[in-house]
Amino acid sequence: MSGTDNRGTYVESTIIMTTIRLVSPFVFAYGLFVMFHGAESAGGGFQGGVIAAASLILVAFAFGIEPTREWITDGPARTAIAVGAFTFVGIGLGGIVVGGRFLEYEAYGIHHGTKYGIELVELGIGAIVAGVILSLFMNLAAGFTEDGGEQE
């Protein structure tokens, strides 16, 4: 924060670090659960993706944004977006390849094919959303831990 009060943006805190070390794996797992379990309960790819990304943003808050950015570079986030998009479109086009219509899950002829198709699509959406949120956060936050809040 610039201007009148100049608080440091990152303070190392044992309590926060320990808590987040414990909590963030569960948050990430919950994100995956919401993605996978969207077919049976509330949730789905959009929500699960945000929750999964949030678990990594928590890590960034606890351990500093710059170290986290060095750990999760832009590459994995970009890969997640691409893989998610290809999964979704691939499942759609696959339906045409096996003789059905675009996104016709039944055309695959697998038992419960529609359900598995829906779950894969949700995972794809989750990967897209998580990737976008994560790279938005990392890029917006880029550079402000080094010089105490100011950057330019």
Added chain:
Amino acid sequence: MELPLYAALLTFVVLAAIVAVFLRDILSSIIALAGFSFGAAIVYVLLSAPDVALTEAAVGAGATTVLFLVTIVKTVRPSGERIFERIRWGPVALVTALFGGLLVTLPSLPRVGDPAAPVTAGEVTTYYLENAYPETGVENVVTAVLAAYRGFDTLGEATVVIAAGIAVLIVLRREVFV
């Protein structure tokens, strides 16, 4: 039993929204906005819309707040001691007129929970409720509609997310990082 709960929650939501608009410090505004989102999420849960509630809580209260926070770090705090923004009457008149216009349409909406409302009794809803499970094997009708019946629309949604994300990232890249 439920009515006071709704009344309290809706009062909280409206107050949080008003506070978010009028606070002068953007940081406090963002926090009020997060409170608004949480209140709205609880209202959605009470109205039996857990999917929407989860989205509101995760995106509205969570992700948006965080993205706003990392954005305002790059701005300057307003100087001075005033807590609330000065009111400009032109925009107030405009907003009041719009709000009044929207209020006029209110009586034509069906009551909350009305069993005869088109959205619960309509042909399309009935079809989804009756056929979603046998046709897709998915228990959550919302997911069945989202990913199966309206899968193509959802692909469009995902495309919008990607396109918007890439556009913002390109703009941000010009400043810093990689």
